Amino acid sequence: MLFDTFGTVVDWRGGIIREVSTFFSRHGIDSDAEQFADDWRQRYQPAMERIRSGERPFVRLDVLHLENLRDSLRNAGIDQGRFTDDELLDLNMAWHRLDPWPDSVEGLNLLRARFLIAPLSNGNISLLTNMAKRAGLPWDCILGAEVVRRYKPDPQCYLDTADVLGLQPAECVMVAAHNDDLAAAAAIGMHTAFVVRPHEHGPSQDQDLEATGPWDFICNDIVELGRLAGSAS
Amino acid sequence: MLFDTFGTVVDWRGGIIREVSTFFSRHGIDSDAEQFADDWRQRYQPAMERIRSGERPFVRLDVLHLENLRDSLRNAGIDQGRFTDDELLDLNMAWHRLDPWPDSVEGLNLLRARFLIAPLSNGNISLLTNMAKRAGLPWDCILGAEVVRRYKPDPQCYLDTADVLGLQPAECVMVAAHNDDLAAAAAIGMHTAFVVRPHEHGPSQDQDLEATGPWDFICNDIVELGRLAGSAS
Numbered sequence: 001m002l003f004d005t006f007g008t009v010v011d012w013r014g015g016i017i018r019e020v021s022t023f024f025s026r027h028g029i030d031s032d033a034e035q036f037a038d039d040w041r042q043r044y045q046p047a048m049e050r051i052r053s054g055e056r057p058f059v060r061l062d063v064l065h066l067e068n069l070r071d072s073l074r075n076a077g078i079d080q081g082r083f084t085d086d087e088l089l090d091l092n093m094a095w096h097r098l099d100p101w102p103d104s105v106e107g108l109n110l111l112r113a114r115f116l117i118a119p120l121s122n123g124n125i126s127l128l129t130n131m132a133k134r135a136g137l138p139w140d141c142i143l144g145a146e147v148v149r150r151y152k153p154d155p156q157c158y159l160d161t162a163d164v165l166g167l168q169p170a171e172c173v174m175v176a177a178h179n180d181d182l183a184a185a186a187a188i189g190m191h192t193a194f195v196v197r198p199h200e201h202g203p204s205q206d207q208d209l210e211a212t213g214p215w216d217f218i219c220n221d222i223v224e225l226g227r228l229a230g231s232a233s
Numbered sequence: 234m235l236f237d238t239f240g241t242v243v244d245w246r247g248g249i250i251r252e253v254s255t256f257f258s259r260h261g262i263d264s265d266a267e268q269f270a271d272d273w274r275q276r277y278q279p280a281m282e283r284i285r286s287g288e289r290p291f292v293r294l295d296v297l298h299l300e301n302l303r304d305s306l307r308n309a310g311i312d313q314g315r316f317t318d319d320e321l322l323d324l325n326m327a328w329h330r331l332d333p334w335p336d337s338v339e340g341l342n343l344l345r346a347r348f349l350i351a352p353l354s355n356g357n358i359s360l361l362t363n364m365a366k367r368a369g370l371p372w373d374c375i376l377g378a379e380v381v382r383r384y385k386p387d388p389q390c391y392l393d394t395a396d397v398l399g400l401q402p403a404e405c406v407m408v409a410a411h412n413d414d415l416a417a418a419a420a421i422g423m424h425t426a427f428v429v430r431p432h433e434h435g436p437s438q439d440q441d442l443e444a445t446g447p448w449d450f451i452c453n454d455i456v457e458l459g460r461l462a463g464s465a466s
Contacts (some may be wrong), residue, residue, distance in 0.1 A: 125397050128397075
């Protein structure tokens with residue numbers, strides 16, 4: 001069972017808002033942390049797209065996050081000269097310190113008793129490892145973009161991950177709160193599980209509020225997935 | 234803390250002898266399982282050396298183990314026509330089913346409370362993941378040759394692994410029962426811990442019976458390392 005992580009297992013938006021708020025307070029910056037978090041995240045897909053398209057060689061997500069952080073600071077009119085490199089690197093590590101949704105740890109423990117579980121995330125290995133150690137996510141191994149050097153939803157990212165596990169795609173279940181991630185996994189033959197996360201993007205979320213494809217499992221949280229998948233296997 | 238696995242954490246020889254014996258019995262083969270296990274393992278370094286030297290592109294250890302198994306069968310005069318591919322693939326998976334030394338799980342749990350712990354093994358990701366799940370090895374993540382596409386003791390294998398973790402080599406400790414592994418890790422700046430495993434190669438072992446370098450820790454098992462490193466950190 002392979003899990004998308006940002007949004008599906010952890011609350012990236014709440015965590016980034018919290019860390020940005022603290023950072024702004026410490027530096028006496030009067031700027032909107034919610035807006036800043038959303039701006040930082042909006043630069044995520046375009047940055048990966050340059051790599052997916054072949055325009056740029058693979059670099060790990062920590063590198064893209066730091067470049068995007070600098071762009072977001074510039075966009076918000078915040079002078080970067082007031083921060084040391086270490087201060088910016090530490091803020092960039094906020095992505096390593098995201099909290100799980102309330103059901104994630106219990107749900108993953110249920111699933112881990114019957115399945116091999118791993119993230120198939122665009123996060124890099126140290127990001128996912130530090131996150132898991134801090135949050136208590138009981139992964140059997142850490143997979144994802146850095147292992148196969150491809151960003152989702154590149155089809156080869158899913159194919160190569162199954163291959164690393166010595167499995168056929170049909171022996172894998174991709175779990176995500178994002179319909180496009182599941183569509184890409186299904187297209188190469190994986191099973192799919194949709195977890196509804198209606199607050200991932202905040203109170204005014206207008207995407208991924210329901211399943212838009214014929215996914216094998218549709219559930220409200222990972223504990224429910226643990227019960228469904230346990231009885232189906 | 235990065236761990237060599239075969240010999241340091243798990244008893245590869247005992248496990249392979251056990252699985253080869255069962256395989257030989259099932260197929261009515263009258264051949265020496267101990268000698269066969271040693272022959273299979275002797276082909277390990279030469280097979281990796283072709284990749285380290287650049288003569289051959291990287292392939293994961295499962296591939297080398299299967300090629301070496303076929304060579305060992307040929308060497309023992311055992312006709313491979315009597316086995317199905319699935320039977321040989323299953324015997325090859327014996328490397329995924331090795332038992333830990335009696336102290337390994339307790340020692341790793343001690344260390345995990347204070348450090349990030351991971352294998353830095355020549356084993357591939359699925360081998361190390363299946364081994365950990367079966368044996369209860371509590372790794373924080375699975376690293377090693379397949380992640381960096383280099384076999385130890387290639388110096389770049391250690392350097393790239395530290396880089397994946399976002400660490401300097403001096404922030405890492407390489408743990409191994411093999412002096413040559415520690416020498417390679419120390420040469421690129423890692424700290425080192427030697428665990429004496431006097432029975433890894435059976436009753437007549439004549440190598441790695443003692444530390445031959447100035448390693449930071451020298452201990453008789455991983456529980457002892459857990460106590461030493463815990464008090465030193």
